[in-house]
Amino acid sequence: MKDELITRWDAFLQKMAARFEASLLQGEQAVLDSLEENNYDYYASLRTLMAIRSQVDASLIRKINDTWQQQVEPLMRADGDYWADESFKGHQAADDMHERMSLWQYITEGRLAEKYYGHAIQLINRDFFCTQCNAPLQVKKDFFMAQYVACHYCAAVNTFEPETKYVTLGWNVVDSMSALYALQEYGEMLKARSLNPLAYEQAVRKYYEKYFDERIKLLPHTAHTREQDIERKIKQTI
């Protein structure tokens, strides 16, 4: 009975792990596709992402714990004293999935942001004209806020107010992209959590240095606060 129960439990966990990976893969595609379906509503796509995460959690991760408690544990307890090791397997599988899903969210948010950026950045690729002399204006293209633009011909100061989809780029979108581009450093930071405090602090610093360097490429006007931003994030993290 023992071998049979362990084999069934192992097979169940393997199938759940395979389905989990397949679901994350399909989930990422669904999130990216949702941008076309909702006419590039970034926040609606983020909600899709969170809904997928919630469904994976409810119907895969929680099912492992439920199945253990309701079916496997009673049978194994009645059969012998080996249930504790098997319980550990289930908990380990669920913990691994939680960690994997957090990483999936991190990456998928980045890829969603990248796709949105590719679309929304085009919104400013057209001509804007001076309200006084109608000459073309040179609008800063990586400044996702309202801005004053001086006309090179008549010197009138125009107020340029970008549309909402473009403004959105300057908020979570650039942050998620920067995080994606610092993925390697992020992984190293996670691994360093189990090391000594100094090694962890160094890994956190490396991550935020990379993160803010990537962010500055997208938001050049934030370069002057680089050191301050890095120190703040390190302080918040450690």
Add this chain to the structure above:
Amino acid sequence: MEKINGVSFEEYAAACGNLAQGMPEETLLQILGLEKPVWDETLDKWNVRLGDLMTEDMNYATKYGELFANPKAGRFAGNTTAATAEELLHLAPDFETYQKIFWHQSVAAEHGVDPVSVLESYGIDIGKWGVLNMHYISYQNNLLDHTKPDYAEKYERFTQVQDKWRSHFEGHYADQKSDLSGDINF
């Protein structure tokens, strides 16, 4: 007092609260006497600065939350259209109604439904929800005072209300949920 483009921390928090409660941005710009590019810069800089302040002292998060919910500071003192908790209580007159709305938007969000549109179906915008939240969190903290002799009874009642509305809305959205592992069994 620290200011960015003439805007204090209190005014910044109140501005955010007023915007969330539906104050048109043009009105806000008039009250602060700023043009849009200056306001955008102010908002951006205060958002960063708030991060710094909260790292130093978490009380700033509480202070921000209070001002956001009751945005009547500085130049907004006599100029706000924001309502107080008392003025909004008709939207959620008791704790049970608050829990119903709370679980509705929370479970809806888990199913990919916009929680803001759920709040709107109750006549509540995000700003008003912030005010009601502050009110009922305070109520909840008083209700669940573990030093009181009837704590156990109140805790049980609180849990029952939570479970009731969570189950209700999980049932409501059940058909929008896909079972990703219905074919996998032990």
